[in-house]
Amino acid sequence: MTDSLKEGLRKAAMFCAYQERTQQEVRDRLKEWGIFGDDAEEVIAELIQQNYLNEERFAKAFAGGKFRVKGWGKRKIKQHLQQRGISGYNLDQAMKDIAPDDYRETLTDLLDKKRRSLHDDNPLVVKQKLVRYALSKGYESELIFAVLGREE
Structure with a gap:
């Protein structure tokens, strides 16, 4: 590993230690720092190896935070996770x-x-x-009508 790559790894590790990140966020940041292609993938692989980068952990933290703090529904959380490149198993776990x-x-x-x-x-x-409000928050229409129907 070259010195510039070691420096990139050090900066990326600090970037990931601050808060949970996705691989795409790290890839974008590495690009800003002038680290591309195979070098960027090598840094990402090392971050995963050292457990700085874990997309399942990111997905769970993101989903839990948006649900507890902002009151988002599952549809909205899922959509935002997919926009960040999270899918499949990690999405299901979250x-x-x-x-x-x-x-x-x-x-x-x-x-x-x-x-x-x-x-x-x-x-x-x-x-x-x-x-309309509950739908905009990302809740499922069946659940919304069930909750509203129970209150009448």
């Missing part, structure tokens, strides 16, 4: 980490909070706004 009871409870809380902010006398308009 989704499994979201407990069904917590998921439903979070949706219920989001809808309750949103309902308090709506000022409309027509219950159909309120329900329509709640459904």
Whole structure:
């Protein structure tokens, strides 16, 4: 390994140690630093070997964070993970980490909070706004209607 490659590995390790990253994020950063092709892949392989880079760990951290902090639904989380190049097994593992009871409870809380902010006398308009809001957060329509139907 050349000195510039060792320096790239050191910088990339610090980049990954700061927060979980995907291989694509590291590849893009290496490109910014002038490390391309086989050299970049060698650095990435070394980061994986040293456990600085782990896409399953990234997917679980991302999904858990977006669910707990931002209240995102599984559809939105899945879409964002796929945009970051996460698929298959890692994507499935991240989704499994979201407990069904917590998921439903979070949706219920989001809808309750949103309902308090709506000022409309027509219950159909309120329900329509709640459904649109929950869909925009990435929740599945069947679950949204199940939660809203239970409250009526």
